[in-house]
Amino acid sequence: xxxxxxxxxxxxxxxxxxxxxxxxxxxxxxxxxxxxxxxxxxxxxxxxxxxxxxxxxxxxxxxxxxxxxxxxxxxxxxxxxxxxxxxxxxxxxxxxxxxxxxxxxxxxxxxxxxxxxxxxxxxxxxxxxxxxxxxxxxxxxxxxxxxxxxxxxxxxxxxxxxxxxxxxxxxxxxxxxxxxxxxxxxxxxxxxxxxxxxxxxxxxxxxxxxxxxxxxxxxxxxxxxxxxxxxxxxxxxxxxxxxxxxxxxxxxxxxxxxxxxxxxxxxxxxxxxxxxxxxxxxxxxxxxx
Amino acid sequence: xxxxxxxxxxxxxxxxxxxxxxxxxxxxxxxxxxxxxxxxxxxxxxxxxxxxxxxxxxxxxxxxxxxxxxxxxxxxxxxxxxxxxxxxxxxxxxxxxxxxxxxxxxxxxxxxxxxxxxxxxxxxxxxxxxxxxxxxxxxxxxxxxxxxxxxxxxxxxxxxxxxxxxxxxxxxxxxxxxxxxxxxxxxxxxxxxxxxxxxxxxxxxxxxxxxxxxxxxxxxxxxxxxxxxxxxxxxxxxxxxxxxxxxxxxxxxxxxxxxxxxxxxxxxxxxxxxxxxxxxxxxxx
Numbered sequence: 001x002x003x004x005x006x007x008x009x010x011x012x013x014x015x016x017x018x019x020x021x022x023x024x025x026x027x028x029x030x031x032x033x034x035x036x037x038x039x040x041x042x043x044x045x046x047x048x049x050x051x052x053x054x055x056x057x058x059x060x061x062x063x064x065x066x067x068x069x070x071x072x073x074x075x076x077x078x079x080x081x082x083x084x085x086x087x088x089x090x091x092x093x094x095x096x097x098x099x100x101x102x103x104x105x106x107x108x109x110x111x112x113x114x115x116x117x118x119x120x121x122x123x124x125x126x127x128x129x130x131x132x133x134x135x136x137x138x139x140x141x142x143x144x145x146x147x148x149x150x151x152x153x154x155x156x157x158x159x160x161x162x163x164x165x166x167x168x169x170x171x172x173x174x175x176x177x178x179x180x181x182x183x184x185x186x187x188x189x190x191x192x193x194x195x196x197x198x199x200x201x202x203x204x205x206x207x208x209x210x211x212x213x214x215x216x217x218x219x220x221x222x223x224x225x226x227x228x229x230x231x232x233x234x235x236x237x238x239x240x241x242x243x244x245x246x247x248x249x250x251x252x253x254x255x256x257x258x259x260x261x262x263x264x265x266x267x268x269x270x271x272x273x274x275x276x277x278x279x280x281x282x283x284x285x286x287x288x289x
Numbered sequence: 290x291x292x293x294x295x296x297x298x299x300x301x302x303x304x305x306x307x308x309x310x311x312x313x314x315x316x317x318x319x320x321x322x323x324x325x326x327x328x329x330x331x332x333x334x335x336x337x338x339x340x341x342x343x344x345x346x347x348x349x350x351x352x353x354x355x356x357x358x359x360x361x362x363x364x365x366x367x368x369x370x371x372x373x374x375x376x377x378x379x380x381x382x383x384x385x386x387x388x389x390x391x392x393x394x395x396x397x398x399x400x401x402x403x404x405x406x407x408x409x410x411x412x413x414x415x416x417x418x419x420x421x422x423x424x425x426x427x428x429x430x431x432x433x434x435x436x437x438x439x440x441x442x443x444x445x446x447x448x449x450x451x452x453x454x455x456x457x458x459x460x461x462x463x464x465x466x467x468x469x470x471x472x473x474x475x476x477x478x479x480x481x482x483x484x485x486x487x488x489x490x491x492x493x494x495x496x497x498x499x500x501x502x503x504x505x506x507x508x509x510x511x512x513x514x515x516x517x518x519x520x521x522x523x524x525x526x527x528x529x530x531x532x533x534x535x536x537x538x539x540x541x542x543x544x545x546x547x548x549x550x551x552x553x554x555x556x557x558x559x560x561x562x563x564x565x566x567x568x569x570x571x572x573x574x
Contacts, residue, residue: 037393155406161393162403165384169356170407171377216394217439 007242013129017195017238020131021252023139024192024204025230027146031188032209033223034150034181037161041206042092043080043182046099048189048202050076052106055123055193060113065123066138069193073186076102081179126197126249129241135194142191149184153177158219196249204230207256211263229259307334308370309463309494310355315364317347317354323362324350328519330511334462337485337495339506339525342515342537348498349385351515352467355496356382368463377407381461383452383469397443397451398436401427404458426458427451429484431476445472453481457488464488466497470505482508502529 008014035044054072055065076099083094110120150157156177159167164174185205192201212225237252310332318324325347332338340348353359354366357374369376381404404426405419427433430450435443443451449472456464464485470478482504489495489508499505506512512528514520514537521528521537 152411155403155409155411158395158399159403159406162395162400163384163386165353165358166382166403168358168374169377169380169382170403171410172406213394217396218394218399222394 003243004239007239013131014238014242016131016133016136017128017248018234020136020139020195021128021234021238022231023136023143024188024195025208025234026227027139027143027188028192028201028204029208029212029223029226029230030146030150031185032205033212033219033226034157034161035185035205036209036213037157037219038181040181040185043095044185044189044205045202046080046095047073047076047182047186048193048198048205049099050079050102051186051189051193052123052198053102053109054106055198056106056109056113056119059119059123060109065194066190069190069198070186072102073190077179077182077186080182122197123193124197124199125247126193126195126200128195128238128248128252131194139191139195142187146184146188149180153180157181196252200249200253203253203256204233207253207260208233211260214263214267229256233259308332309334309336309368310496311365311367313365315354315366316362317350317359318362319350319359321362325515325517325519328364330513330522332463332494332496332511334494335489335492336511337489337497337509338511338513339509340496340498340513340515341500341502341506341529342498342520343539345517346515346537347517348515349467352382352465352496352498353384356380356465376463379462381407381456381459381464383456383464383466385467385471393440395440396437397432397440397447397454398423398427400440400451401454401458404455407459407461422460423454423458426454429457429480429487430454431480446474446477449473450477450480453484457484462493464493464495464497466495468498468500470499470501478504502534 008018032044035041051069051072054068054070054075056068057063057071058065058068079098080095083098084091106123107120110116110123113119156167156172156174159170159172160174160177160181164178167177168174188205189198189201192204195201196204208229209222209226211229212222215225216222233252233256237255238248240246240255241248241251308331310330312328312330315328316323316326317328328351330338340351342348350359354361355368355373357368357372361373366373369379401423402415402419405415405423409415409419424433424436427436430453432447432450432454435447435451440448440451449469453469456466456469469485470481473481485495485497485508495509497505497509506525506529509525511523512525513522514528514533516537516539521533
């Protein structure tokens with residue numbers, strides 16, 4: 001039992017990492033739930049990589065990375081919105097190229113710096129073990145903002161997930177609330193990159209929420225499961241990193257992904273036994289339409 | 290008949306005339322391309338209009354224009370005396386497609402509750418009255434026993450009943466329904482017809498797109514036959530003549546002991562001869 005607690009009890013940096021990690025998990029659970037419900041996984045992926053040049057620029061100029069990430073995110077959201085409006089069919093292609101372009105630009109910029117590989121590793125994989133108190137406060141603020149946005153916009157977000165046209169007819173501008181949702185996701189990504197990095201934050205955004213979606217029958221329950229899975233990933237990821245001297249960010253994401261596949265496989269095994277017991281027998285005939 | 294220009298005094302005078310929807314020389318379509326030109330009709334409070342036509346005839350386009358999802362291309366359209374899309378609280382809409390109903394962790398009751406969202410707005414508290422209405426709507430559609438069942442476990446017909454219950458829960462002044470009976474079994478259809486009849490008697494107006502030229506059309510005060518143009522508009526008995534129906538559907542209507550059956554072809558309004566003359570549809574209810 002000690003082995004599970006001592007690393008945190010004895011080390012300030014482990015405690016801070018856990019606090020930061022749990023805060024990030026909460027934000028990721030809330031934002032990730034809507035990413036899954038709205039089918040925005042691809043846009044979430046694009047956003048998380050697209051912030052890289054902003055961070056790189058901030059590093060080069062000596063500004064806080066989080067500021068650069070915010071600028072990168074605003075640019076990406078603008079680009080994605082423009083692409084989605086202009087092209088209805090091939091937006092995936094255009095968004096994919098936009099984020100690869102941004103990723104390349106970011107790496108090019110970092111390659112100018114003297115400590116190229118060190119900076120790049122920090123940006124891509126995070127530095128959760130070196131997180132400071134001020135970063136934790138920023139994360140706390142961001143987590144509060146994300147939760148507040150989800151509570152205030154609960155109804156339009158639910159309608160959007162159900163059917164964007166239904167949201168529009170119900171009097172909630174689907175464009176406005178879609179953009180608010182994108183900013184909520186972006187905020188989560190921006191504050192999360194310091195813990196798990198831009199390359200891996202996507203995993204924390206969708207792995208816990210994805211596993212939760214397999215289990216939950218209500219959105220509130222789904223969020224609760226996602227928080228639990230995210231926090232577990234943080235805790236065990238940090239422990240693995242501590243004992244085996246492995247990079248913390250990837251260890252955390254690895255645990256999150258393993259949890260997802262364990263739930264996924266367990267669900268499929270269970271379904272194999274009894275096929276949809278919940279569907280009451282019906283006599284639904286093929287009616288003429 | 291007064292023109293829309295005379296009616297600019299606004300919502301009040303519009304409604305004092307008992308009007309709910311008024312369209313004049315309305316052209317509807319997508320991206321500037323007109324699908325149906327020169328639509329003229331009006332729907333009074335407590336009245337129903339049925340849109341009848343094949344797939345692609347413009348029914349959904351008209352409904353989507355009325356609820357404000359599509360801008361009118363030309364002409365005038367006012368809903369409760371205002372431009373379409375500005376009266377969310379009073380309009381309930383049932384579209385034809387529902388995106389991701391199968392992934393969502395939503396119970397049937399959650400979906401029906403969404404019918405109250407336009408009235409509650411962003412932060413309005415849902416109270417006992419809302420719960421009661423939601424329960425009533427589910428009972429009306431015969432799905433109260435499915436309230437806690439996730440949407441993804443419901444059959445297509447049960448999902449359609451859920452969406453109809455959502456519309457009923459709104460208690461709207463105008464119901465806009467796109468093929469509301471799609472996928473319903475005979476029982477669901479009866480419940481739906483009773484519910485719509487009750488909505489009309491409550492004073493709500495209804496605009497619905499349908500293929501059912503029997504029961505559903507007969508609920509309506511007016512019927513509009515659409516085939517990328519307005520073929521006919523008027524009371525059901527007057528409008529639904531075999532000639533007009535033939536023009537609308539491009540198919541033959543067979544009459545079996547007083548019941549009309551429609552044979553639909555893919556492009557009934559492309560002109561030319563009906564392809565399946567004389568064949569009867571098998572396997573009806």
